Amino acid sequence: MALSKGFSTPTGLQPEPRTPDKRLPTLLVVDDELEITESMADLFRHNYHVVTATSADEALELLRQQDVSVIISDQRMPGKTGSELLAEACLINPDAARIILTGYADLGAVIEAVNEGKIFFYLTKPWSSAELTTVVAKAMEHNSLLRDNRRLVKELRIFNAELEERVKDRTSQLVQQVKMASIGQLAAGVAHEINNPMGFITSNLGTLGKYMHKISEYLGIIEGGGDSASARSRLKIDFVFKDAGQLISESLDGAIRIKNIVTDLKSLSYEDTEGLVRSDVNRCLEIALNIAGNEIGKVANIEKQYGETTEIACHPQQLSQVFINLLNNACQAIEGQGTITVRTWYESGSVYATISDTGSGMPAEIQQRIFEPFFTTKEVGKGIGLGLSISYDIIHKHGGEITVESEIGKGTTFAIRLPGSHVE
Numbered sequence: 231m232a233l234s235k236g237f238s239t240p241t242g243l244q245p246e247p248r249t250p251d252k253r254l255p256t257l258l259v260v261d262d263e264l265e266i267t268e269s270m271a272d273l274f275r276h277n278y279h280v281v282t283a284t285s286a287d288e289a290l291e292l293l294r295q296q297d298v299s300v301i302i303s304d305q306r307m308p309g310k311t312g313s314e315l316l317a318e319a320c321l322i323n324p325d326a327a328r329i330i331l332t333g334y335a336d337l338g339a340v341i342e343a344v345n346e347g348k349i350f351f352y353l354t355k356p357w358s359s360a361e362l363t364t365v366v367a368k369a370m371e372h373n374s375l376l377r378d379n380r381r382l383v384k385e386l387r388i389f390n391a392e393l394e395e396r397v398k399d400r401t402s403q404l405v406q407q408v409k410m411a412s413i414g415q416l417a418a419g420v421a422h423e424i425n426n427p428m429g430f431i432t433s434n435l436g437t438l439g440k441y442m443h444k445i446s447e448y449l450g451i452i453e454g455g456g457d458s459a460s461a462r463s464r465l466k467i468d469f470v471f472k473d474a475g476q477l478i479s480e481s482l483d484g485a486i487r488i489k490n491i492v493t494d495l496k497s498l499s500y501e502d503t504e505g506l507v508r509s510d511v512n513r514c515l516e517i518a519l520n521i522a523g524n525e526i527g528k529v530a531n532i533e534k535q536y537g538e539t540t541e542i543a544c545h546p547q548q549l550s551q552v553f554i555n556l557l558n559n560a561c562q563a564i565e566g567q568g569t570i571t572v573r574t575w576y577e578s579g580s581v582y583a584t585i586s587d588t589g590s591g592m593p594a595e596i597q598q599r600i601f602e603p604f605f606t607t608k609e610v611g612k613g614i615g616l617g618l619s620i621s622y623d624i625i626h627k628h629g630g631e632i633t634v635e636s637e638i639g640k641g642t643t644f645a646i647r648l649p650g651s652h653v654e
């Protein structure tokens with residue numbers, strides 16, 4: 231054990247057989263004279279993995295099999311010339327740097343190939359080893375630049391694809407957020423719409439309770455043989471009966487209003503994936519008005535000009551969503567008090583709906599961009615610019631169109647056309 235310490239194994243003392251190092255760049259030498267290919271192989275073997283060919287066809291075969299970085303070819307060879315070979319090599323491996331060695335007589339053809347981008351470098355005979363190694367080193371640099379470029383372009387493509395994917399994800403998150411926001415707004419609107427009738431129903435029931443007491447007191451007096459006439463006037467029994475009737479009918483109206491709101495809500499909460507159903511555009515608009523009405527009422531009076539019943543195959547909840555978006559925009563465009571006019575009509579196979587406001591209007595350059603996702607002129611927190619792009623998608627998915635006309639200081643009209651048959 232102690233003796234063998236520090237000695238190399240016998241095989242370690244032998245010169246190792248040369249095996250092509252795969253990490254070295256590959257240099258392909260093409261010449262019909264074997265002596266030349268051999269001397270070049272010798273010249274470059276320390277820095278390159280050298281492969282040789284004695285004809286253009288053999289060289290092309292090698293190019294198909296191996297990842298060659300640099301090609302050196304003689305110009306004059308039987309069969310294809312060097313410049314013809316390199317022109318074909320471009321198609322097999324466009325990154326390989328191509329060098330040609332030429333006699334003075336063929337220089338014209340070589341320069342033409344250089345001009346066409348098929349050859350990078352050329353050397354005229356006779357050349358020195360120093361010249362050749364310099365040119366090959368330059369060609370190598372060129373090749374690695376091309377490879378880097380290609381790798382960067384590939385990485386950039388992957389990066390772009392990832393980015394696109396992330397933007398898609400983020401957009402669908404935002405679309406979801408907008409939906410949630412409109413659900414929040416819807417909830418606030420609905421709460422108000424329900425609270426109001428609930429308020430008077432509760433108060434009416436309180437009054438009716440008091441009236442019940444009066445009636446039972448009155449009945450007690452009659453049963454006890456008391457003065458019914460004076461009790462009737464003291465307890466205002468006639469008024470109680472008359473008013474009770476009114477309170478009951480008012481409360482019933484309120485209850486029906488609540489029931490209608492709940493029905494509207496139900497029709498809005500159907501899943502988007504459900505198929506098309508036949509629905510009335512007027513009804514979709516009415517639902518939108520019921521929901522956004524609370525906000526609208528603060529800034530505008532609403533004029534409704536509904537045409538005849540206009541039933542079409544559609545996703546009614548999505549159409550209501552579009553109308554809510556348009557009504558919200560109209561509201562936000564009005565400074566002080568204004569008017570919002572909604573109009574629907576049927577004309578030659580299409581149903582039309584317009585929503586007009588007497589708001590600020592917009593200049594042409596803004597009108598051109600309003601349907602772009604995330605285009606907004608509103609301050610942070612007021613709008614993210616998705617309302618109209620979502621509406622645009624919905625209308626186009628229904629096979630319809632949405633257009634805008636606007637005049638600064640006068641107002642804006644959004645017009646929707648939906649294909650549909652008229653139902654009497």
Ligand SMILES: Nc1ncnc2c1ncn2[C@@H]1O[C@H](COP(=O)(O)OP(=O)(O)OP(=O)(O)O)[C@@H](O)[C@H]1O
Pocket residue numbers: 408555559560563587589590591592596600601605606607608612613614615616617618619642
């Ligand atoms: N009725 C209108 N009057 C004037 N400008 C409008 C009207 N409707 C839309 N716009 C303009 O178009 C822009 C885009 O509208 P869109 O509904 O897509 O987004 P937003 O209202 O800004 O935000 P979001 O709807 O996502 O809350 C608005 O910022 C506004 O400048």
Ligand SMILES: [Mg+2]
Pocket residue numbers: 555558559613616617618
């Ligand atoms: Mg909007």
